[in-house]
Amino acid sequence: MKIPIAAIRRLTLHDGPGTRTTVFVKGCPLHCRWCHNPECLSARPQLLFHDNLCAGCGKCATVCTEGCHSVSPRTIDRSRCRLCGKCVDGCWCGALEICGRDYTPEALLPLLMRDADFYESGGGVTVSGGEPLLYAEAVTLLFSLLHERGIRTALDTCGEASWEAFEAVLPFTDLVLFDIKGMDPERHRENTGRDNGRILGNLHRLGERGVPVEIRMPVVPGCNDSEGEFEAAARFLARIPSVVAVRLLPYRSLARSKYRAAGIADTMPDEPTPDKAFLESRAAILRRNLAMPIQIMS
Numbered sequence: 001m002k003i004p005i006a007a008i009r010r011l012t013l014h015d016g017p018g019t020r021t022t023v024f025v026k027g028c029p030l031h032c033r034w035c036h037n038p039e040c041l042s043a044r045p046q047l048l049f050h051d052n053l054c055a056g057c058g059k060c061a062t063v064c065t066e067g068c069h070s071v072s073p074r075t076i077d078r079s080r081c082r083l084c085g086k087c088v089d090g091c092w093c094g095a096l097e098i099c100g101r102d103y104t105p106e107a108l109l110p111l112l113m114r115d116a117d118f119y120e121s122g123g124g125v126t127v128s129g130g131e132p133l134l135y136a137e138a139v140t141l142l143f144s145l146l147h148e149r150g151i152r153t154a155l156d157t158c159g160e161a162s163w164e165a166f167e168a169v170l171p172f173t174d175l176v177l178f179d180i181k182g183m184d185p186e187r188h189r190e191n192t193g194r195d196n197g198r199i200l201g202n203l204h205r206l207g208e209r210g211v212p213v214e215i216r217m218p219v220v221p222g223c224n225d226s227e228g229e230f231e232a233a234a235r236f237l238a239r240i241p242s243v244v245a246v247r248l249l250p251y252r253s254l255a256r257s258k259y260r261a262a263g264i265a266d267t268m269p270d271e272p273t274p275d276k277a278f279l280e281s282r283a284a285i286l287r288r289n290l291a292m293p294i295q296i297m298s
């Protein structure tokens with residue numbers, strides 16, 4: 001029972017209440033155009049190349065037995081890569097990295113317990129991604145081990161998962177962070193690769209079960225930011241009694257270098273970050289209909 005992990009970030013402040021440690025899993029059923037963790041899209045390990053750190057010394061090309069690296073011009077043929085790690089070890093600039101390592105819940109536990117003192121701020125552990133519910137059985141065990149030690153847990157999900165996966169994890173989950181990426185099913189499919197039928201159905205069921213849910217809404221110009229989208233979201237959320245807060249996440253195109261590093265096509269919209277007045281106008285639509293806190297994230 002293993003989970004492919006892209007990263008473990010310590011002392012995070014925006015992945016649930018208090019100070020937290022956030023585990024980013026690899027693998028996601030959606031493919032959002034604006035994804036800011038593209039290294040988490042695939043569940044498989046990947047060779048990342050950070051071009052800003054490369055000194056062009058050619059050591060990687062020397063040590064790679066598969067001929068993946070070329071320095072002039074600087075290219076990497078990942079189709080031949082066996083992920084042996086020799087070039088990573090050989091690069092003195094830290095420009096190469098293998099992203100993705102399998103952990104059992106038992107192996108993750110001591111890494112997460114290192115920060116137990118910080119969790120006393122009301123924080124805990126968040127599992128994010130990627131989509132944690134792809135690994136529902138392992139996440140359930142991880143959360144149960146954390147609960148045994150008095151550590152609070154949060155599940156950060158895109159919602160595109162079976163209800164059975166939710167049911168497994170929920171008994172050991174204190175808070176669900178749930179993304180709404182759009183209300184129009186066809187636009188949702190264009191923006192993420194799938195429609196939102198199952199996602200909204202799962203959110204409705206979380207409400208029926210009384211599970212505390214914090215909603216995350218990325219605000220992406222030209223994709224999901226119309227008045228109609230927010231009015232529809234407000235009507236829908238008004239029927240979910242267990243929503244404790246809604247946070248708007250303004251689009252930023254800062255992740256472009258991550259696409260280059262992973263060697264995958266950059267799908268991020270060529271759009272600016274929405275300004276404060278625009279975000280306030282969308283928050284106002286939600287506030288007119290909903291009683292819970294509506295926050296614009298920085």
Ligand code: SF4
Pocket residue numbers: 047063064065066067068069080081082083084085086087088
């Ligand atoms: S990980 Fe190994 S096979 Fe892949 S590029 Fe580096 S040295 Fe070559």
Ligand code: SF4
Pocket residue numbers: 053054055056057058059060061071090091092093094095096
């Ligand atoms: S070893 Fe590192 S610094 Fe040298 S060319 Fe390869 S990636 Fe660049």
